[in-house]
Amino acid sequence: MSRGFLGRLIDVFGANKTSWVGLVLFAAICVVALLAPWIAGSDPLEQSIIDKLQPPSATHWFGTDEFGRDVYARLVWGARISLIVSISAITIALVVGGTIGLVSGYIGGRFDMLVMQAMDVLLSFPALILGLIIVALLGPSLHNLVIAISLTALAPFARIARAPTLIVKERQFVEAGRALGYSHARIVFVHVLPNILAEILVMASLWMATAVRVEASLSFIGLGVRPPTPTWGGMIRDGFENILDAPWLSIYPGLAILTLIFSLNMLGDGLRDATDPKLRGE
């Protein structure tokens, strides 16, 4: 079951339809975000008071908001913010948290206990509340959103990396490495890391879903990237104020968020089933 990493990945996708669907959906959203300038059709910031709160039609597929801006264009551009924030936040959390967990688990003993206690302290804050406070204090900006969200995901990634490290560390090839005179750095990064990478990446896709959710939630509360930049959570916030007259303002961005999170969950879930020998069943 273990070949080159890429080969394994291909195997996994081949065997698992769920992860395929997730991957295709996610890739589609990424393409939409990349091609935003060409496929949005109109300027997401262009206001037109005459056209305000129009229901979906041939000219405005998803209708217009209270400033007469095209909801479809704003949705397409909004995908960028969701993706940029979640991808950068998770990358930071993965690299920093993953390294903390890997090294701490490998070293073990008192050091490990201390590090994990620190991580537990971080985990004692509800993720959303922590994000809320940090963004509120630092001010809502793209940067600060990324910092806040990566902080909330740091401790989980440290734990995710540490658990398999503890198992791999006990395997005899690690001891063999020591007997062969390898340095600790070589053992950690050449021998342990590749064996836990799959698990970390699987979790990364699941946590990206969480990051998207937290970003959208903060925007919904009003702590996201500042208006008029279109964000999905922000659009729902605006739409929620007009929910009686123009429900489409909340429905479409709501569906967009749902689709993105769902695609990531499917992807991660499929990957996890495929990489977990216990669930795969013999």
Added chain:
Amino acid sequence: MTTPATQRASTDQSVLDRPVLAIDDLTIEFRVRGQWHAAVRDLSLSVGRNETLALVGESGCGKSITALSVMGLVPKPQGRVAKGRIDVDGQDIVRLDEARLEKIRGNRVAMIFQEPMTSLNPVLTIGFQVAEALRVHRGLDAAAADAEALRVLEEVKIPSAARRFHDHPHQFSGGMRQRVMIAMAIACKPALLLADEPTTALDVTIQAQVLGLLDDLKTAYGMAMLFITHNLGVVATIADRVAVMYAGEVVEIASVHAIFARPAHPYTEGLFRAIPRIDRSEQTLSAIAGQVPSIDRMPGGCRFAARCPLREPACDASSPRLEEIAPGHAVRCHVRGPARRVGMGAGGGVGG
């Protein structure tokens, strides 16, 4: 101890003579990459009252799945009994539905597993786990079942069983857990006990204790015992008869004395020559070259041919059948089978 065997023994002599377990032409298949492959093929054997049949073979030869099939526990949907009969007390369990099987399991047929550390439920007390079989099959109330369970735990020599009755499995050592497993298995006085490598996970001094205990219980209850192991030392210690399995087939079956004195199948011979012995000095081992073919790449002819020192063209052409070469001694081999037996002379002795 009174002999429980007499309590249930029928006066009908034919029933007494009938083997407790009779497997006839059993084939068990597993699905590998969408294809059904036989993990056990054309297997026939029988075990009588107060008899221990050792089923011997290396890992993956199909011995454990054979035992599970006798319990009706072949894992579904990836495995199935494709053909054959498994008669327990004259009743073919292959054709029984799940509800009827449940009435037999743990009652007429019981099983002990290899891993005492994982085979007991960690959240239930050992007393409860032993009493449960009695409640299910004997319909005893809680108090009566507990009393009987305590008696059985004492019979398998759990020290201070009464005090430890409400302890959980993690408070016991491996050897003690295996005793609890045995107590669970014999609680309902089964006619047939299946023991799947019951001592493999245990230290050698504890193994000796458990083997002694099983042998005593077998005699006391007049049980038929199917003892699965890969350890030929254990076989020599406990078995009355021996069936050697290779790649899903029984290749040789004989009394324990006959098979150790005159092994006929080249595989059996090879096994004997491969064991380093504690009572010999300056031994030369001769290993069996090569390895067991995997389940989806079985050769068409004799399954052992590729590793066999006696290989002949005929071996690759067709599968040999299990045939008697002496009373009670059968072998599945083109070269050593009855057809060629005449010219063989003295036959092979034990290794070296």
Added chain:
Amino acid sequence: MKDTILSVRGLRKHFTASRGFPRATTVTIRAVDDVSFDVGAGESFGIVGESGCGKSTTGRAILRLIEPDGGTVRYRGIDVLAAPPGALRDLRRRLQIVFQDPYSSLNPRLKVGRALAEPMRVHGLAKSADEIDARVRALLDEVGLPPDSADRFPHEFSGGQRQRIGIARALALEPELIVADEPVSALDVSIQAQVLELLRRLQAQRGLSFVFIAHDLGVVRYFCQRLAVMYLGRIVEMGPAADLFSDPLHPYTRMLRDASPVPDPAMRGRLPRIEGETPSPAAPPSGCHFHTRCPNVMPVCRERYPSAVEIGTRQVSCHLYGTSAT
């Protein structure tokens, strides 16, 4: 005995754990307690005993894979336990280990060729890629694997073949002594014989010395010239394998031998009725640790641990062989 190359004196490794609340008690597990033995050049020295007796810890402590708490280990006069990192690296080259579990001892992400080449690179044993390649091929051949094995991953091999790969990896550094920790106990009988034969051949060809750890008496009987029997962290008896099994001095050695089943139905009927189980190493009995199960127990056995007594080529720690036997 031939010239000694490995000399272990008073080796000690204690693990401690705190347990219980509110009154935490510190439990000391004397995994290895005052163990001394010598291994000669080209000799196979066996260590046998049941699980938890400390045999594996001893093997690892010799190589400092576990740091021992006391005692000395000298390899050709070099103090292994005091060796600074540089010297230790050099020692690691000369002392190698083969593990029990062929499935966990190989990195599943590393092709076999790389797993064999890596130690040579790390220790700078070969100059060019070609030279490394050639040596990998030679190693594979030496342990009886086809040359194309180098391009395959461990999961493509059976247990016995993996064990050969593990042996090849240990040989990559051209060691002089190998600690073999239950090298065949995870293998089937027919495969076990193949690996034992291979180890014997390597020993003859390369003049290797072995510290061979096992629980199967038949296997050590076959492979080792001398051996030590351990019980709860201590060596109870040590001597030539043949004598030890034909005439065990220590009651535990006798019990172990009698409990080991012999593949011969003619010898049956003497299944020993052994009482009791091995006590926990966290709470070994007072005096001689074996007195709770010993058929020859005397009052003195409960009082103090017997000191080692030399009897001919053998050494035994038992009160039965007190002052009178010398």
Added chain:
Amino acid sequence: MFWYLVKRLLASAPTLIAVLTVVFVIVRIIPGDPALTVLGDQATPAALAALRTKLGIDKPLHLQYVDFMLSALQGDLGRSLVSGRPVINEVTAVLPHTLDLTISSLLLGSAIGIPLGIWAALRRNRLADYVIRIVSLIGLSFPVFVSGIFLLLVFALQYRIFPVIGTSDLANLGDRAWKLVLPTLTLGLVMVAYITRVTRSAMLQVLSEDYVRTARAKGVPARLVITRHALRNALIPVVTVVGLYLGINIGNSVLTEIVFNRPGLGKVIVTALNQRDYAMLQGLMVIYCFLIVVTNLLTDLTYGLIDPRVKQS
């Protein structure tokens, strides 16, 4: 069991102290001068100084820290800068609403999720299993404010079955329960999805354990094998994970409270953020973390009840 409890309590004390320290750092140091933030740029120096003295932030930082820790450990969380009332009073006034919501959604999640998870595990790789897995994955993918708005649109605006506004009279139990329905569904949906999935995989894991095979070999009827032998073992990971998820649930309740305009901790924290009431924020953070610590404790206790191995270790 008693000593186990005491041990657990003592063990969470350092975490609580560390958490308080982090709160202190986040709320007092990062934002700069709170007096300036509260009174604005136009404030006179005298007014600023007066507020600083009143807040105790004219003292050196380490003294502030000691003050904060001492009062926090005594349960004194300070006073709101806006209303001037003690933080603890503001919190206790709305806490029942938040607890109603989190507890009812947890109950809903367990009541539906556990049976559903068992069912999916037993029907593994059949239609029912696939449907349950996909539906639960969708449930898990709903941010609560989205599902809340959708539920609101359908059940309160389209069909007018439930009230739009969730403010309820605590004394009137019927009203309290009625207003709770939609918010509970919103939060509970995620909880159901989550518990279903965890139960399913825990069940699959347990069903492949040796002791389940032992139980079957004993002739225990299939129904009893599942309820008596498998379920209790499967609940061990379920409890752990549910405990972890309760923390997320507490965070999610903020969004639910906003959508349904319900009073609760969430509303209070958002108001405090908007008003820059940093004393209130600090107090709320402490309360939140305290809730999480209590949750973890409860999880561990449940754990001890299910798994006999925990008590002795």
